[in-house]
Amino acid sequence: MIDPVFLDSPLYRCEALEPGLGCAVSIKLETANPVRSFKGRGTEVVASALAGEGRDAVVCASAGNLGQALAWSGRRRGLDVTVVASRAAPAAKLDRIRALDARLELVDGDFDMAREHAAAIARRDGVRLVQDSLDIETCEGAATIGLELVENAPPFDAVLIALGGGALATGIGHVVKALAPGVEVICVQPAGAPAMTRSWRGRRVVTTGTTDTIADGVAARRPIPAVLDDLLLVADDAVLVEEASIVAGMRMLFERAGLVVEPSAALGVAALLEDRDRFAGRHVVTIVCGGNADVDAYRRWIGSPS
Amino acid sequence: MIDPVFLDSPLYRCEALEPGLGCAVSIKLETANPVRSFKGRGTEVVASALAGEGRDAVVCASAGNLGQALAWSGRRRGLDVTVVASRAAPAAKLDRIRALDARLELVDGDFDMAREHAAAIARRDGVRLVQDSLDIETCEGAATIGLELVENAPPFDAVLIALGGGALATGIGHVVKALAPGVEVICVQPAGAPAMTRSWRGRRVVTTGTTDTIADGVAARRPIPAVLDDLLLVADDAVLVEEASIVAGMRMLFERAGLVVEPSAALGVAALLEDRDRFAGRHVVTIVCGGNADVDAYRRWIGSPS
Structure with missing residues (x-):
């Protein structure tokens, strides 16, 4: 996978x-x-499973690396990827998430605030939430x-x-x-x-x-x-x-x-x-x-x- | 190999x-x-062949990377490695050659001068000369x-x-x-x-x-x-x-x-x-x-x- x-x-x-x-x-x-980063190993598993199930969208919170990886893995499988991150995350990471065609939503707050916001988006839109370390x-x-x-x-x-x-x-x-x-x-x-x-x-x-x-x-x-x-x-x-x-x-x-x-x-x-x-x-x-x-x-x- | x-x-x-x-x-x-550097690929071929023939010494001229690689490949096979380099080569490269237990001989002159000196050592001592790009x-x-x-x-x-x-x-x-x-x-x-x-x-x-x-x-x-x-x-x-x-x-x-x-x-x-x-x-x-x-x-x- x-x-x-x-x-x-x-x-x-x-x-x-x-x-x-x-x-x-x-x-x-x-x-x-x-x-x-190593995160591509996990997002490949997530994205290939989602694509196999015919799902078309996914959202995650990210400190910056998971978002890049999910954007990369999702893009090549036609998934619509949304990444929620802290506005304080390194610009280099945020820029790369955007460059990989993901929708980037920034929150005023830290990574744990981004996690809450990502969960809210997943509930609202009915899309798969990728929870790093839990999933x-x-x-x-x-x-x-x-x-x-x-x-x-x-x-x-x-x-x-x-x-x-x-x-x-x-x-x-x-x-x-x-x-x-x-x-x-x-x-x-x-x-x-x-x-x-x-x-x-x-x-x-x-x-x-x-x-x-x-x-x-x-x-x-x-x-x-x-x-x-x-x-x-x-x-x-x-x-x-x-x-x-x-x-x-x-x-x-x-x-x-x-x-x-x-x-x-x-x-x-x-x-x-x-x-x-x-x-x-x-x-x-x-x-x-x-x-x-x-x-x-x-x-x-x-x-x-x- | x-x-x-x-x-x-x-x-x-x-x-x-x-x-x-x-x-x-x-x-x-x-x-x-x-x-x-990529040089280990070639020195592995050289050193494994030499070890297979029962040879115990090898010499090369190096701009700095071949010498490190030959030292690495030779050390693990018990070969006595001599590297000839220019005194003007980057100190980082020369330090690593020494750290890998090779004998380092420095010449006043450039890489092509080092090549001549390495050839002379090989003739004098009867050991294998590794000639980068020719061999x-x-x-x-x-x-x-x-x-x-x-x-x-x-x-x-x-x-x-x-x-x-x-x-x-x-x-x-x-x-x-x-x-x-x-x-x-x-x-x-x-x-x-x-x-x-x-x-x-x-x-x-x-x-x-x-x-x-x-x-x-x-x-x-x-x-x-x-x-x-x-x-x-x-x-x-x-x-x-x-x-x-x-x-x-x-x-x-x-x-x-x-x-x-x-x-x-x-x-x-x-x-x-x-x-x-x-x-x-x-x-x-x-x-x-x-x-x-x-x-x-x-x-x-x-x-x-x-």
């Missing part, structure tokens, strides 16, 4: 990162595809990354996964725990958007009033209870990282690995930077999950020419 | 580039692997890119290939002309390093006294006669581009595609920028052949935060 352009993404040991991190690091690179297709899409890791990676000790709504972590986590149970599944979230991590630690849904992070792709306040239940089954740990570490991670991935990543995709390296003792000498895979950053913000994060 | 980490590299339509270029553009991305393995490695294009790409009209020594162009060109003869094979070289292009146009070897280009990966002065013979069989055109276009190409690949590339890998986009009429409305594949650039130089090329 998934276009091969999203599958079998690069997976390789990145030795140039290792002196700075003190452990063996492999990259699973999800940015080298038409939408520059099993979005998790199954992410799970294909897990399959590729287990099948193709040399033995590794831990996988670092950006944690937002939870689709990426539960999808990969389920596969890894089923097929390579010795591998530690570690979720990483910004300290400025800790709702799901606090929920995982407390084993009950904890919401927060605001978020404060540059990692727009994972900035959510209201965990979905069913997703938390899944996460409790598959995650070995959930850690929070500081904003400065996210920036340092982006900069390190640029300088040493030649990779342009958005803040959410640097969470894994941020976690390595913050806890070297934990990972010393181990082999860690980090999922570089997206590369859609506003260019000017990105240039500031990686610094000026010296 | 080739480690899968170098094969089936990403191949995808990059629509975000298209408004700026006026044609459909697909990227074949050769930077997402342990040596960040068939280096062309066969590049040819696997052509196979992946022909097998996996949607129909395309032209392929843009960086031209230096000629391995990439003859390798891909042979496959494309054999299996998809309607596709135009276009080589692109900097106007500041035009020896092979002039040779192709004149159908005889033309050498130049110096080179003057930021595209260090293709800066050669002395075409190899046998390689020119091959190139005359498979190339439909060879074009020269200005330095400003190479910088604009790198900047465009960074800003719109999120790709960090070295100057040689931006030659294809530079050619599109310089001749929009020629490519208008066509579907072009450009080979993004390497991503090893010095970080500070790269930051200057892509510009400062605005």
Whole structure:
């Protein structure tokens, strides 16, 4: 069901990162595809099922990457795609959603407000609502990354996964725990958007009033209870990282690995930077999950020419 | 013979580039692997053959990318690798060659001087000399890119290939002309390093006294006669581009595609920028052949935060 352009993404040991991190690091690179994030894996599953059922429209809320992916998957199947996003989402992401022919509706508020608005549109128009992390297709899409890791990676000790709504972590986590149970599944979230991590630690849904992070792709306040239940089954740990570490991670991935990543995709390296003792000498895979950053913000994060 | 980490590299339509270029553009991305260039495909062929013959040492001259790749391929097979390079090669490339446990010998002079020194070492020590573009393995490695294009790409009209020594162009060109003869094979070289292009146009070897280009990966002065013979069989055109276009190409690949590339890998986009009429409305594949650039130089090329 998934276009091969999203599958079998690069997976390789990145030795140039290792002196700075003190452990063996492999990259699973999800940015080298038409939408520059892993989300196409899940939207392909959604859109091909909808097209098979003869449905002609779909709506989702998006922090920016799901919307691009659903627009891409829907366009090639003749689906009418509506994306609801926060007006504060990165312009680069909003521009790409429009360029992919989706209808874009902006809300004054954050991602969780966009979720409410998308649900209202779906009820009003009677169209399918895609709920990221709750709808099993979005998790199954992410799970294909897990399959590729287990099948193709040399033995590794831990996988670092950006944690937002939870689709990426539960999808990969389920596969890894089923097929390579010795591998530690570690979720990483910004300290400025800790709702799901606090929920995982407390084993009950904890919401927060605001978020404060540059990692727009994972900035959510209201965990979905069913997703938390899944996460409790598959995650070995959930850690929070500081904003400065996210920036340092982006900069390190640029300088040493030649990779342009958005803040959410640097969470894994941020976690390595913050806890070297934990990972010393181990082999860690980090999922570089997206590369859609506003260019000017990105240039500031990686610094000026010296 | 080739480690899968170098094969089936990403191949995808990059629509975000298209408004700026006026044609459909697909990227074949050769930077997402342990040596960040396509050269590993060829060095895997060389090194696995040497290991199979029980040989234990190998030497090459390199502008920087072949050396990294041969060091990588040789290290995992227990080969003693010596790389000869110009002292003026990018420090990022030289550092990586050392980090991969190769012996690095630097010459005062350019790539063609390094070639002479490597040949002398091979004669003195009786070890295998790998001659990029002349040795068939280096062309066969590049040819696997052509196979992946022909097998996996949607129909395309032209392929843009960086031209230096000629391995990439003859390798891909042979496959494309054999299996998809309607596709135009276009080589692109900097106007500041035009020896092979002039040779192709004149159908005889033309050498130049110096080179003057930021595209260090293709800066050669002395075409190899046998390689020119091959190139005359498979190339439909060879074009020269200005330095400003190479910088604009790198900047465009960074800003719109999120790709960090070295100057040689931006030659294809530079050619599109310089001749929009020629490519208008066509579907072009450009080979993004390497991503090893010095970080500070790269930051200057892509510009400062605005």
